[in-house]
Amino acid sequence: MDEILKKRRTLQETMNFMAALSAGIEPILGRGANSMTMSAGRKLGRSFSAKAKRTEDLMQAIDEVRNILEANNCLWGFEPFKPKSQGEFVTYTPEGDAQLLLVFRDCMIRQALLRFGHPQQGSLCNMMYGFFAGALEAIMGKKATLEIKHAGENSCLKLLTVKM
Numbered sequence: 001m002d003e004i005l006k007k008r009r010t011l012q013e014t015m016n017f018m019a020a021l022s023a024g025i026e027p028i029l030g031r032g033a034n035s036m037t038m039s040a041g042r043k044l045g046r047s048f049s050a051k052a053k054r055t056e057d058l059m060q061a062i063d064e065v066r067n068i069l070e071a072n073n074c075l076w077g078f079e080p081f082k083p084k085s086q087g088e089f090v091t092y093t094p095e096g097d098a099q100l101l102l103v104f105r106d107c108m109i110r111q112a113l114l115r116f117g118h119p120q121q122g123s124l125c126n127m128m129y130g131f132f133a134g135a136l137e138a139i140m141g142k143k144a145t146l147e148i149k150h151a152g153e154n155s156c157l158k159l160l161t162v163k164m
Contacts, residue, residue: 041130077106
């Protein structure tokens, strides 16, 4: 147990450094910071997912992303979310794209940003959005986007869309 706490503290300190770094680059690079970090995250997501199990089933792909994160010691707890008014987890747009709401509870990015006092939805959030999209693209072979619907202290709600 002590070893896990020690690793978590080390990771958290690294994330605090990343939050400070993002606070410094965002004013200098402006909107380019978001593009740069999203691109880096997407590349990392594809790289981590290179040997992942391929599937066209969105729920299986989500489980595979979770497995990839765990295998790489990434602390990023998320789960599918379904409002009471919605029948299934996965819904479809009129164009036929699959959509899934995801709630992110234990997010190392959010924790670092809150500890540092840096606002959410900036370049570090975009890096993780890129990671998630890149991993899903590698697993499913389809373009994916992740839109922040709500960013809060305890959890974030995001809408995942996969172009079918």
